[in-house]
Amino acid sequence: MSQTANRVTTPAIERGRLTWSGVSLSLHAVLIYLFLYLPILVLIIFSFTRDAFGVRWTGFTLDWYVRLFNDERLMGASVNTLLVASVSTLVSTILGTLMAMAMERYQFRGREGVEALIYLPVVVPEIVMAVALLAFSALVFDLINALTGQVLRRNLTTVTIAHIAFNMSFVVVVVRTSLRHFDRRLEEAAADLGADSWQTFWRVTFPLILPGIIGGALMAFTLSLDDFVISLFLSGPGTSLLPVEVYSRVRRAITPEINAISTLMLLLSITLVLLSQLLQRRR
Amino acid sequence: MRLYWPSEQGSAASSSCKRTKEECRLAFDLIERTRVQRDRRNLMALLLPGLLWLLLFFALPLLIILLYSFIVSGPRGNLIWQATVGNYTDLFTRAIYLNAYLRSIWISLLTTLICLLLGYPLALFIVRQPPHVRTLLLFLVLIPFWTNFLVRIYAWQIILANNGLINSSLRALGFAPIQLLNTEGATLIGLVYGDLPFMVLPLYAAIDRFDFTLMEAAADLGASRRQAFLRVMVPLTMPGIVAGSVLVFIPTLGQFVVSELLGGAKVDYLGNLIQRLFLRSNPPNWPLGSAMAIVMMLLLLAFILWYFRISREEDR
Numbered sequence: 376m377s378q379t380a381n382r383v384t385t386p387a388i389e390r391g392r393l394t395w396s397g398v399s400l401s402l403h404a405v406l407i408y409l410f411l412y413l414p415i416l417v418l419i420i421f422s423f424t425r426d427a428f429g430v431r432w433t434g435f436t437l438d439w440y441v442r443l444f445n446d447e448r449l450m451g452a453s454v455n456t457l458l459v460a461s462v463s464t465l466v467s468t469i470l471g472t473l474m475a476m477a478m479e480r481y482q483f484r485g486r487e488g489v490e491a492l493i494y495l496p497v498v499v500p501e502i503v504m505a506v507a508l509l510a511f512s513a514l515v516f517d518l519i520n521a522l523t524g525q526v527l528r529r530n531l532t533t534v535t536i537a538h539i540a541f542n543m544s545f546v547v548v549v550v551r552t553s554l555r556h557f558d559r560r561l562e563e564a565a566a567d568l569g570a571d572s573w574q575t576f577w578r579v580t581f582p583l584i585l586p587g588i589i590g591g592a593l594m595a596f597t598l599s600l601d602d603f604v605i606s607l608f609l610s611g612p613g614t615s616l617l618p619v620e621v622y623s624r625v626r627r628a629i630t631p632e633i634n635a636i637s638t639l640m641l642l643l644s645i646t647l648v649l650l651s652q653l654l655q656r657r658r
Numbered sequence: 659m660r661l662y663w664p665s666e667q668g669s670a671a672s673s674s675c676k677r678t679k680e681e682c683r684l685a686f687d688l689i690e691r692t693r694v695q696r697d698r699r700n701l702m703a704l705l706l707p708g709l710l711w712l713l714l715f716f717a718l719p720l721l722i723i724l725l726y727s728f729i730v731s732g733p734r735g736n737l738i739w740q741a742t743v744g745n746y747t748d749l750f751t752r753a754i755y756l757n758a759y760l761r762s763i764w765i766s767l768l769t770t771l772i773c774l775l776l777g778y779p780l781a782l783f784i785v786r787q788p789p790h791v792r793t794l795l796l797f798l799v800l801i802p803f804w805t806n807f808l809v810r811i812y813a814w815q816i817i818l819a820n821n822g823l824i825n826s827s828l829r830a831l832g833f834a835p836i837q838l839l840n841t842e843g844a845t846l847i848g849l850v851y852g853d854l855p856f857m858v859l860p861l862y863a864a865i866d867r868f869d870f871t872l873m874e875a876a877a878d879l880g881a882s883r884r885q886a887f888l889r890v891m892v893p894l895t896m897p898g899i900v901a902g903s904v905l906v907f908i909p910t911l912g913q914f915v916v917s918e919l920l921g922g923a924k925v926d927y928l929g930n931l932i933q934r935l936f937l938r939s940n941p942p943n944w945p946l947g948s949a950m951a952i953v954m955m956l957l958l959l960a961f962i963l964w965y966f967r968i969s970r971e972e973d974r
Contacts, residue, residue, distance in 0.1 A: 396883075404783040404795075407776060410851065411802050414813035417823060421816055430822050474708035481701045489705070492712050498904075498962065499720075500912030502929050503951045506936050507719035510726055510944060540715040543708055572700075594804075601806040603915065608937065618808050625812050625919060629819060637809040644805040652797060 415641060422634035429631035439635040449620060449636060456617040459531055459606075460599035463538035468592040470539070471546025472584075478547065479554040496544040505608035508537045512609065529611035537605050542595035549594060553587025586654045593651035597644050720955075727949035735941030745949035755931065755950070762928040763957075765842075766910040769849040773857040773906045774899065776850070781861035781898075785868075796862060803855035811848050811919050818844050818920070840922025848916040853909060857902035864898020897969045904965050908958055928954060 425434040516527045565575040603618035610616050624633055727745055730738040749755045784795045817823045818838040825835040838844055876886035914929030935947030
């Protein structure tokens with residue numbers, strides 16, 4: 376990389392590392408990383424404390440984790456969350472991958488408009504998207520009620536539809552990068568050797584962009600697991616999702632049980648990020 | 659191996675082509691047209707499902723709240739289909755809403771500034787490391803970015819609570835405990851903590867592109883380190899600064915979780931008001947909440963346009 380070359384040809388910058396500013400930069404970095412990771416560490420540690428308030432260390436126990444698995448509300452919310460995340464990941468990955476192919480490979484009128492529409496969900500504040508979808512679902516339910524007399528309520532389906540809408544944009548972004556690095560001559564070679572476009576896609580294109588697709592899917596899954604705002608607005612009564620359940624308990628008090636479920640949520644997302652990074656590195 | 663030109667290979671065909679040039683052109687047009695049609699069909703098959711989803715479940719809902727923001731809310735929270743701009747005039751004349759705007763913009767600016775001051779030196783530090791260390795350090799910034807925001811904010815409760823980590827340490831050392839949780843300071847800490855990764859990543863990208871020999875050039879021309887930094891490095895890394903600022907400012911403007919969990923919901927920010935108007939208040943007031951959301955969108959669009967203007971100026 377050119378930056379490496381810069382570094383080699385600028386000994387003053389290299390020497391700069393030993394100067395006062397170099398030392399203070401390192402110190403600053405250490406403090407920032409502490410700032411970023413200390414709370415996470417504290418949370419993990421205090422999920423093992425005996426203290427019933429979950430804020431003091433009074434000895435090691437695994438009780439809270441056991442209690443967690445016997446808590447039907449939390450377990451039900453976890454199952455709901457995993458279900459919503461799986462379905463929304465599957466749909467958004469398929470739709471997002473198709474869209475990424477269209478955006479990378481075709482020129483068409485209104486392309487810029489589509490581009491804006493894809494990126495907008497990434498930048499619009501979550502709460503705006505949440506209230507918009509809430510208003511929309513209420514309107515649609517009213518219409519259905521007026522037309523057919525059926526009374527519908529917000530449930531896991533409404534949350535899933537909303538999650539697909541915001542996950543898709545992230546999938547498109549990730550898959551597009553992997554399509555951009557793709558050597559299109561491979562497809563031409565396949566076509567020259569007699570493969571039709573269907574065969575070319577499944578035997579050449581798809582295997583080569585698969586790491587990108589899986590990376591996008593893992594990202595969508597993580598986003599869906601972690602989403603709180605849209606879930607809060609769109610899940611109906613009796614269909615609790617894990618972040619919403621945690622939020623309603625946290626507002627009441629700190630408990631070691633919440634520390635335990637939070638620890639599990641953190642570890643799950645960290646595992647997923649590690650996986651997606653490894654896959655994208657391979658690309 | 660010899661490559662044949664079409665004329666050598668199929669001289670009969672080409673001569674026949676000469677004979678009926680018009681026919682050939684028509685045949686070629688037909689092939690071209692079917693190819694374009696097939697391409698268009700493929701494009702539609704790829705693009706339409708996702709596009710329709712986004713139009714139906716993203717664009718249309720936004721239009722609906724735009725519409726709602728111009729109608730009247732009834733006494734029981736029902737919608738009265740009667741055009742009005744009253745929601746907007748309420749927002750800009752009644753103190754409770756105006757204050758929420760000013761407070762939200764103020765704390766978002768403050769958060770952005772602190773993230774910038776903390777993030778810039780960190781990004782600089784990361785850029786200066788050898789490649790493999792750099793990857794690791796960036797990854798460590800990225801992890802909190804992808805882990806549950808709610809949970810990470812909750813972790814600060816354990817640290818800041820009255821019987822929490824800091825105060826019990828203070829007590830053990832013989833000092834009087836201080837009120838940390840449920841203060842605006844706690845909100846600010848939570849916001850900076852939550853949004854710092856959004857700032858560091860674009861800053862890193864910008865500083866990584868920066869040519870450090872320019873600093874030497876500035877020094878050779880007699881600039882002090884400080885001058886070189888302010889007049890060479892800062893302007894040239896401006897796209898990263900602006901991108902990071904936009905990425906921090908946007909979620910901060912709409913947040914309500916941090917001010918509720920760490921600030922104790924003592925004062926109202928925009929996000930808290932919108933959430934209450936839609937979900938909690940009795941009666942709810944969706945038109946007013948919609949107007950608030952729309953104004954927030956407009957603020958955000960202004961920021962994004964500003965970003966594009968700055969990055970385009972940099973390209974020139």
